[in-house]
Amino acid sequence: MERDIAKLVYLEAVLKETFRLYPVAPLVERHTDKDLKLKKYTIPAGSDFMVYYYAVNRHPMWGPDAEQFRPERWLDGTAPTNPNLFASFGIGRRSCIDFQPFVDKVLKIAQEKEGFTDEKIKHQLNTIVTAGYDTTANTPTWKKNRKLLHPMFGLQHVRRYLPVFNLQARRLVERFTEHENKGAFNPELHVHVVSLESICHFQPFVDKVIKIAQDNERFTDENIRDELKTIVLAGYDTTANNRDVDKDDIPKLVYLDAFLKEALRLYPVAPVVARHTDVDVKLKKHTIPAGSDFFVVTYAINRHPMWGPDAEQFRPERWLDGTAPTNPNLFATFGLGKRSCIGRTYNMLSMKTTISHAVRRFRITADISKLVLKQDMLLKPASGQHIILEPRID
Numbered sequence: 001m002e003r004d005i006a007k008l009v010y011l012e013a014v015l016k017e018t019f020r021l022y023p024v025a026p027l028v029e030r031h032t033d034k035d036l037k038l039k040k041y042t043i044p045a046g047s048d049f050m051v052y053y054y055a056v057n058r059h060p061m062w063g064p065d066a067e068q069f070r071p072e073r074w075l076d077g078t079a080p081t082n083p084n085l086f087a088s089f090g091i092g093r094r095s096c097i098d099f100q101p102f103v104d105k106v107l108k109i110a111q112e113k114e115g116f117t118d119e120k121i122k123h124q125l126n127t128i129v130t131a132g133y134d135t136t137a138n139t140p141t142w143k144k145n146r147k148l149l150h151p152m153f154g155l156q157h158v159r160r161y162l163p164v165f166n167l168q169a170r171r172l173v174e175r176f177t178e179h180e181n182k183g184a185f186n187p188e189l190h191v192h193v194v195s196l197e198s199i200c201h202f203q204p205f206v207d208k209v210i211k212i213a214q215d216n217e218r219f220t221d222e223n224i225r226d227e228l229k230t231i232v233l234a235g236y237d238t239t240a241n242n243r244d245v246d247k248d249d250i251p252k253l254v255y256l257d258a259f260l261k262e263a264l265r266l267y268p269v270a271p272v273v274a275r276h277t278d279v280d281v282k283l284k285k286h287t288i289p290a291g292s293d294f295f296v297v298t299y300a301i302n303r304h305p306m307w308g309p310d311a312e313q314f315r316p317e318r319w320l321d322g323t324a325p326t327n328p329n330l331f332a333t334f335g336l337g338k339r340s341c342i343g344r345t346y347n348m349l350s351m352k353t354t355i356s357h358a359v360r361r362f363r364i365t366a367d368i369s370k371l372v373l374k375q376d377m378l379l380k381p382a383s384g385q386h387i388i389l390e391p392r393i394d
């Protein structure tokens with residue numbers, strides 16, 4: 001209940017401390033129309049620059065324990081009083097509008113689940129914030145968490161995010177427009193900014209609609225749909241021949257599905273995943289003894305000779321003409337087995353929506369020979385991923 005929320009002070013401190021150390025947006029882009037005087041430097045008018053929130057949040061002004069997770073700092077008066085040193089939700093007028101409702105929502109969920117201790121909440125939050133589970137979580141904890149989250153990640157549920165994906169895609173296309181016919185550029189920052197903006201906007205947008213519906217008895221589904229459309233599309237040029245992707249389009253996008261799978265096969269974001277085993281794992285020629293930590297190299301599985309002589313080639317058609325292996329474990333991009341990615345459907349839907357908007361507006365090309373990959377726990381484009389945008393001629 002609302003009055004309980006005010007009492008959950010330690011939980012609020014845990015939340016803030018988690019976001020301080022792990023800001024979802026480690027850096028944001030800003031543009032200034034006037035000179036910005038800092039202590040030692042001036043950022044001249046007309047500059048584009050980055051604000052490094054991750055560094056602000058761990059600044060020495062947080063004290064000698066700045067790198068430590070210590071929620072108590074928010075309660076015992078040792079956290080800095082300057083609110084701008086907590087930058088996880090941005091600084092100044094453009095900051096993410098809705099930290100508090102988000103916190104309240106988590107607190108409310110916590111309240112509804114009996115037996116949710118602060119410790120459990122901390123663990124759960126870490127899971128949500130890092131968009132992954134604690135891979136060291138023991139099996140019963142993991143099972144419970146996975147079960148709890150499972151319904152939120154099925155196609156039926158994920159489809160409800162389509163308005164957000166469409167909004168995100170429109171914003172990206174809008175940002176891309178300034179690069180049209182201007183040669184190669186790296187879209188990475190735009191992609192990050194847009195996805196973060198959508199995280200910030202999703203919450204107030206849902207809250208607003210729910211509130212309107214609750215406050216107004218005669219509010220019909222039709223009204224709500226209109227309201228959502230208005231909020232989502234506010235400020236966007238809807239006259240262009242670029243209608244939103246709807247749920248009936250999804251099963252029809254078969255080539256896009258094959259194209260994405262093929263890109264994800266050759267470039268798995270997680271080229272290795274770590275595992276620990278309590279029991280002997282017998283493989284064809286070897287046995288991994290109980291108690292071992294080991295890596296599964298998804299990158300190698302995805303390019304295994306069982307994919308055929310063209311395993312190294314980008315050929316989306318293999319997913320359509322029956323030449324892709326039938327064993328689903330040979331496509332390891334989203335991990336294998338029970339602990340595989342819970343966000344797979346969400347991710348595919350979001351990517352399909354974004355790409356569908358982008359390719360209807362632009363002709364997109366890139367020189368893959370210039371792509372240099374760096375492989376550690378994640379697969380990254382060390383060279384950047386430069387693309388060229390030209391208007392599409394139909």
Ligand code: HEM
Nearest residue numbers: 131132133269270273333334335339340341342343346347
């Ligand atoms: C291209 C996009 C993505 C790729 C390649 C990917 C890949 C993976 C992989 C390989 C794992 C398994 C890690 C392991 O075995 O240790 C995993 C787990 C996970 N992913 Fe994703 N993921 C993607 C997008 C997403 C999205 C969008 C979400 C959330 C909406 C998400 C949420 C999770 C979660 C919660 C787990 C842990 C599952 C568990 O342990 O039960 N992922 N992901």
